[in-house]
């Protein structure tokens with residue numbers, strides 16, 4: 001079985017999707033067979049990788065949760081040779097109620113991946129901005145977690161809650177789960193805040209050497225549904241994501 005990496009932070013807008021996308025595309029460009037699973041009902045990543053967001057429900061992750069199996073029609077090809085996507089669906093918000101009451105409610109995603117996980121070297125999970133049943137499913141299924149952290153006071157407050165949830169999941173449901181590290185996003189090394197945050201977070205978890213700066217090119221690339229590698233190959237954000245991809249590969253293989 002390969003590596004299953006969940007990109008998780010319950011805080012909204014910290015660059016989870018941007019990170020998940022550029023990690024997945026970067027891995028595929030390094031010849032790693034990669035599956036991207038979009039777990040966010042906003043479907044931003046689905047829109048960028050598959051250029052559309054509406055798919056028949058049976059070919060989305062919703063049905064994987066319902067039927068506890070990933071079938072071939074859920075795995076969509078992309079313009080990248082080694083990258084495949086399971087799209088999200090707005091209906092996954094309904095799972096919050098139905099799975100909360102189910103005895104295997106936290107295990108649906110991991111169970112659905114049991115057969116397909118062998119076929120990929122990497123599976124990347126893009127989580128929604130909440131500590132919902134969907135996010136718990138991602139952490140139960142994952143081997144590793146990467147936590148994008150926007151440099152701000154509020155992101156420090158949120159991380160303790162997330163680390164508590166991770167620790168509970170490790171104890172009760174998934175002893176394999178490892179924290180790969182925090183990834184600073186919207187990073188400006190000149191600020192005192194960045195230095196303070198670095199010291200505070202390092203007391204809790206490791207931090208990626210790659211730091212993702214802020215650039216308008218990110219929004220522009222998303223707008224035209226292209227990756228940064230393709231839209232702005234020389235941009236500092238693109239270079240930072242390439243560095244992060246290599247850190248992941250060297251850290252795991």
Ligand SMILES: Nc1ncnc2c1ncn2[C@@H]1O[C@H](COP(=O)(O)OP(=O)(O)OP(=O)(O)O)[C@@H](O)[C@H]1O
Pocket residue numbers: 011012013014015016017018019040042044127128129185186212213214215216218219222237
């Ligand atoms: N390095 C960056 N520089 C500038 N803008 C960025 C950067 N990274 C992400 N963004 C922009 O910030 C917004 C939030 O990014 P993204 O959607 O990746 O975050 P998210 O954590 O997935 O959000 P959500 O919690 O809603 O799922 C997007 O509009 C994106 O284009």
Ligand SMILES: [Mg+2]
Pocket residue numbers: 016017018040044127128
């Ligand atoms: Mg997102």
